Amino acid sequence: MNSDNSSRDLRSVWQRQDTSSPALPIDELRMASAKFSRKVFLRNIREYVAAVIVVAGYSYYIAKFHNLTVRIGSVMVIAAALWVTYRIYKKGSAAKMKDEIDGQSCIDFHRSELMRQHDLLATVWSWYLLPFTPGLVVFLIGLTQIALSRPGARQHLGSMAIGYGIVFAACAGVFILLGWLNKRAARKLQEQIGALDALRYPPG
Amino acid sequence: MRDVENRQDQLYRQAIEAYGTALDRLSRAYEADQDFRQDLLQEIHLALWRSMSTFDNRCSVRTWVYRVAHNAATSHALRSKRAKSTTLVSLEEIDDPGDIASWHETHSALQQVQVLDRLFALIHRLNAIDRQIILLYLEGEDAASIGEVTGISPNYVSTKVHRIKAILADRFNNGGNHEQR
Numbered sequence: 001m002n003s004d005n006s007s008r009d010l011r012s013v014w015q016r017q018d019t020s021s022p023a024l025p026i027d028e029l030r031m032a033s034a035k036f037s038r039k040v041f042l043r044n045i046r047e048y049v050a051a052v053i054v055v056a057g058y059s060y061y062i063a064k065f066h067n068l069t070v071r072i073g074s075v076m077v078i079a080a081a082l083w084v085t086y087r088i089y090k091k092g093s094a095a096k097m098k099d100e101i102d103g104q105s106c107i108d109f110h111r112s113e114l115m116r117q118h119d120l121l122a123t124v125w126s127w128y129l130l131p132f133t134p135g136l137v138v139f140l141i142g143l144t145q146i147a148l149s150r151p152g153a154r155q156h157l158g159s160m161a162i163g164y165g166i167v168f169a170a171c172a173g174v175f176i177l178l179g180w181l182n183k184r185a186a187r188k189l190q191e192q193i194g195a196l197d198a199l200r201y202p203p204g
Numbered sequence: 205m206r207d208v209e210n211r212q213d214q215l216y217r218q219a220i221e222a223y224g225t226a227l228d229r230l231s232r233a234y235e236a237d238q239d240f241r242q243d244l245l246q247e248i249h250l251a252l253w254r255s256m257s258t259f260d261n262r263c264s265v266r267t268w269v270y271r272v273a274h275n276a277a278t279s280h281a282l283r284s285k286r287a288k289s290t291t292l293v294s295l296e297e298i299d300d301p302g303d304i305a306s307w308h309e310t311h312s313a314l315q316q317v318q319v320l321d322r323l324f325a326l327i328h329r330l331n332a333i334d335r336q337i338i339l340l341y342l343e344g345e346d347a348a349s350i351g352e353v354t355g356i357s358p359n360y361v362s363t364k365v366h367r368i369k370a371i372l373a374d375r376f377n378n379g380g381n382h383e384q385r
Contacts, residue, residue: 010323013319026253101255
């Protein structure tokens with residue numbers, strides 16, 4: 001038996017499988033479609049809700065603390081939240097799931113999905129984390145000033161310095177680690193995207 | 205508006221009538237778990253129905269159906285945590301000794317169900333592109349059609365099809381020889 005014959009036989013076995021997939025009732029599809037649209041809407045809303053929480057929280061700090069540095073830091077964090085929200089609104093979140101699956105070629109679709117993940121990973125640091133960094137640093141400096149202004153604070157200067165040092169170092173460490181992990185994952189995705197590009201239908 | 209909906213519904217029904225069984229096979233090839241397979245099949249039906257509102261005859265219905273179905277299945281796989289934890293291989297990497305042994309060890313007649321079990325096991329190991337190519341090949345598509353659905357260059361598809369034939373012949377012939385003894 002040559003390879004053509006055996007492949008033909010196998011294709012025949014494959015196509016003779018006991019399968020059935022009748023058309024779903026249109027009403028059922030409409031309901032599933034509406035459910036899917038609600039899911040997409042709620043996912044989009046979630047990103048804006050996060051910004052509202054940040055703005056509300058730091059507005060409360062502006063009202064609560066009279067220290068100028070804390071207030072400036074809070075304003076900077078609020079500005080960062082608004083900036084990030086604006087970017088999400090303008091460009092669309094890279095984390096968005098594909099709303100519509102259309103008839104584009106499989107390789108184009110797969111590439112666009114990998115690209116979406118790649119963009120999210122490559123930009124999460126500069127998009128989502130970096131804008132908050134200056135505000136959070138200023139805010140923490142303000143809190144330090146408040147702590148130092150309390151009576152008897154000078155006696156605990158050493159332990160306070162260590163405490164704040166640990167907080168700063170931990171924040172910086174998390175940011176750097178996230179950035180490194182994201183860059184590494186983005187590089188792997190870029191390799192997959194490059195491999196897909198090499199298989200493409202020649203243009204024209 | 206009503207006309208658009210009617211056309212969309214009609215195109216969907218016609219597509220399922222012609223390719224419904226192929227979509228069922230496709231969902232089995234992408235998802236080994238019975239429960240998740242049902243979810244995937246429903247996702248494919250939904251994606252196909254929704255997509256028919258934008259179908260503009262720029263390609264054949266068959267090409268459109270296969271593209272939408274494979275894209276929905278790829279999206280399903282990319283979201284699946286189980287799929288992410290599985291190492292997938294290309295057709296070129298599939299020829300490991302352990303894999304061949306598992307095909308040769310059948311001494312009884314190769315029943316259809318055994319052939320299919322092993323075929324599914326092979327397909328479940330493949331990466332997205334090679335999985336798409338082998339599935340379209342098994343559905344009877346030629347290299348040009350596979351290229352049109354996948355967007356992969358026809359030369360590359362031909363090379364892959366050649367490789368698929370060799371792999372399948374190796375496993376099927378060995379089973380066939382056992383059968384004749």
